[in-house]
Amino acid sequence: MTNRERALAVLNYEKYDRLPIVHFGFWRETLQKWCSQGYISNEEAANWADGTPSDKTITEKIGFDFNWYNCFSPASGLFPIFERKVIEEYSDGSRKVLNSDGVIELEKDGAGSIPAEFDHLLKNRKSWEEHYLPKLQFSKDRIYNSLVNTGKEFISFEKGLNFLKNQNRENPLGLYCGSLFGQIRNWLGVEGISYLYMDDEKLYDEIIDTVGKLCYRCIEEVLLLGTKFDFVHFWEDICFKNGPLVIPAVFKEKVGPYYKRITELVKMYSIEIISLDCDGLIDSLIPTWFDNGINTMFPIEVGTWNASIKPWREKYGRQLRGVGGVDKTVFSKDYSAIDAEIERLKPLVELCGYIPCPDHRIPPDAKWDNVRYYCDRMRASF
Numbered sequence: 001m002t003n004r005e006r007a008l009a010v011l012n013y014e015k016y017d018r019l020p021i022v023h024f025g026f027w028r029e030t031l032q033k034w035c036s037q038g039y040i041s042n043e044e045a046a047n048w049a050d051g052t053p054s055d056k057t058i059t060e061k062i063g064f065d066f067n068w069y070n071c072f073s074p075a076s077g078l079f080p081i082f083e084r085k086v087i088e089e090y091s092d093g094s095r096k097v098l099n100s101d102g103v104i105e106l107e108k109d110g111a112g113s114i115p116a117e118f119d120h121l122l123k124n125r126k127s128w129e130e131h132y133l134p135k136l137q138f139s140k141d142r143i144y145n146s147l148v149n150t151g152k153e154f155i156s157f158e159k160g161l162n163f164l165k166n167q168n169r170e171n172p173l174g175l176y177c178g179s180l181f182g183q184i185r186n187w188l189g190v191e192g193i194s195y196l197y198m199d200d201e202k203l204y205d206e207i208i209d210t211v212g213k214l215c216y217r218c219i220e221e222v223l224l225l226g227t228k229f230d231f232v233h234f235w236e237d238i239c240f241k242n243g244p245l246v247i248p249a250v251f252k253e254k255v256g257p258y259y260k261r262i263t264e265l266v267k268m269y270s271i272e273i274i275s276l277d278c279d280g281l282i283d284s285l286i287p288t289w290f291d292n293g294i295n296t297m298f299p300i301e302v303g304t305w306n307a308s309i310k311p312w313r314e315k316y317g318r319q320l321r322g323v324g325g326v327d328k329t330v331f332s333k334d335y336s337a338i339d340a341e342i343e344r345l346k347p348l349v350e351l352c353g354y355i356p357c358p359d360h361r362i363p364p365d366a367k368w369d370n371v372r373y374y375c376d377r378m379r380a381s382f
Contacts, residue, residue, distance in 0.1 A: 063375025264291025
């Protein structure tokens, strides 16, 4: 079986020869460390991105089968993005910068964590209509200017259209459906989007409506061209360790209908696996996602709250699938910790419809030999 056939068989509760060994990419600092230790080359570390030739090479060297996060991504957000602009430089080398989302943030060389935010360009209707609304209009350039990653190279959409129509691929390929709320949160900030709901609900609704309709139109245009995908995928990241960054009832009312419209569209094209990426404690938002057609949770962060597919499966049944749920912190420990994590996973795999995957990018404290051991043990265990 190919990796694609294995993954689809697992998620569709069909027979498979073995479990695919899947990852979700790496921190840049992780690759730089492994490069300095001689495990990968400078070129591989420098050129890595999800699904690229470097990703494939590193994946094979360390023992994984493929990177789950491999999608064709039409430009369903700001188009064009804001031009990065340095506003102020500090004596320690850090900078106050306007980023591609119109957020003014603190930029530090070598910092891999979320940057501190000073301000947001989007504040009210005036800034929405002047700076953002013009960048959220549909045009076919959003699709035709997007590059297709064939796993060997990035090529233009027109040249890559045959690849996107071909289902005889080694690895699964997704269609990125955009972000219906997470990117809006980025533009406004958590505080800004919370106040906007109270101060100007009409504008709050208009922004969500604009984004939802744009994402739908981008997906529709891609599918109308005869492309074939194994799954579709949303990104949100709207939860943290204690729960969501939005009131669940508001999220259900305001955003739920846009998920439903998109998931109904992709099902018309026989795409059954509908995946969503949200970190943190997501339990109170799962009902909105599940009731509106999303059936695969990713990356199921274990965190301090011990997220797992098991209680979700008990609540929602076999229609709720999962990819993720492997505690990535074991890669910084020892073989016995990895063995214990694999034993923990065994009853979850037996539930079926679930593919274990490190629950986020593999971090810099991960040891190459530990990750290699994990891959070997997973392949022997499942």
